[in-house]
Amino acid sequence: MLDYVVIGGAQAGLSMAYHLQLMKKKFVVIDGEGEIGASWLNRWDSLKLFTPTEYNHLPGLKFDAPKGHYPTKVEVANYFKSYVEEFNIPMQLNTLITSVRKTEKGFHITHKNGEIKAKNVVVATGPFHIPYTPPCHTKVSENTLQMHSNYYKSADQLQEGDALVVGGGDSGYQILNEVSKNESRTVYFSGDTTVRSLxxxxxxxTLWWWFTLVGFLSYSKYSWIGKKINSSTQPVIGTDVKGILARKNVIAVGRTKDALNDNVIFENKKVSSIKNIIWATGYRPNFKWIEGLELDxxxxxxxxxxxxxxxxLYFIGLPWMYTRGSATLGGVSKDASYLAKVMSGGK
Structure with a gap:
């Protein structure tokens, strides 16, 4: 029986593995993908971190890139691979966990090829589980190409004709920016046009230098200011929202309300010329595979x-698990350090 099984091999799982190595525990990091860093590599081609190199270090190993550089998804994946090699972290890939069950003797962790037993489990699967697409997507014409941002790679995937980007967060605006660079294509945008851009x-x-100076990423979710930040609309970072919305081929149409074949119905109008839809509408968490777990x-x-x-049973890498930085590449280290102390009997 292992001391620990860590489920998830991205930044949260690797940060926890570092401490388990220091604690000389018998453990393995399990990931459903076939390659270290796949959770980043699977995202769109032009993706870059919002945070410069100096704010992306995992515990024990600095991110090998110049100060002020904003790493690409490939550079992040390569960093993870170097991290695993540097600390000789035991990994088991291509292993999708289907259930975790607590018994009198420990945990039974089940996957399609068998079962692993451990005294403790750390769930490090992050916040992005099930891509969410509004129900009205089923009413859209089959001639319209639809994809969630989880499957978007580049504008080359799109067919000829107008496009619609739904979702006003960082992903939505980054994709809107990329798709609308082709001035011959009309791109409709359904999302919050009042969001702040930093x-x-x-x-x-750097913005993150200022965030660190004022403690923006360190406020506890239990503090008054932490609650205020958590409940407010998060700004879009590093993308010129006003500039994108001002492009002649970008048309803001308000909230997406419904669809019927070629017609997509918005708050402000109805459009029948859309041939491509990218749903940057976020994800829904899925922890139903853990028996006996209480959810909020x-x-x-x-x-x-x-x-x-x-x-x-422990968790790491959840959004606002303790601070706004809990789910970020550079912020997860503090949570991993805290959990390591708890596991060692400290507080």
């Missing part, structure tokens, strides 16, 4: 700084 540099310093109103596990209601 540049990556202010007065010669948003379907995330109830926990205190990663400690769940089930003894021996």
């Amino acid at each position: 540049p990556q540099h202010i007065l010669g310093k 109103a948003n379907s995330y596990p109830k926990n205190h700084r990663g400690v769940s209601n089930i003894k021996g």
Whole structure:
């Protein structure tokens, strides 16, 4: 029986593995993908981190890139591979976990090819589980190409004709920016046009330098200011929202309300010329495969700084698990350090 099984091999799982190595625990990191870093490699081609190199270090190994550089998804994946090699982290890929069950003797972790037993489990699967697409997508004409942003790679995937991007977060605006660079294509946008946009540099310093200075990423979700930040609409970082919306071929149409064949119905109008739809409409969490787990109103596990209601079951990498930085590449280290202390009997 292993001391620990870590489920998820991206930044959260690797950060936890680093501490388990220091604690000389017998463990394995399990991931459903066939390659280290696949969770990043599977995203769109032009993706870059919002954070510069100096804010992306996992514990024990610096991100090998110049200060001020914004890494690509390939560079992140390569960093993960170097991390695994540097610390000789035991990995088991191509292993999708289907259930976790607590018994009197420990945990039974089941996958399609068998079962693993461990005294403790750390779930590090992150916040992006099930791509969410509004129900009205089933009413759209089969001649319209539809895809969730999870499957978007580049504008080359699109067919001829007008496009629609739905979703006003970072992903939605980045994809809108890329798709609308082709001035011959009309691109409709369905999302929040009042969202704040923050540049990556202010007065010669990176945005993250300022965030660190004022403690923006370190406020606890239990504090007054943390609750205020968590409940507010998050700004779009590093993308010129106003500039994109001002392009002649970009038309904001308000919220998507319904669809019927070629007609897509919005708050402000009805459009029948759309041939491509990219749904940048987020994800829904899925933790139903963990028996006996208590979930909160948003379907995330109830926990205190990663400690769940089930003894021996821990979480890391969840959004706002403790601070706004909990689900970020550079912010997960603090949560991993805290959990390591808890696992060692500290507080």
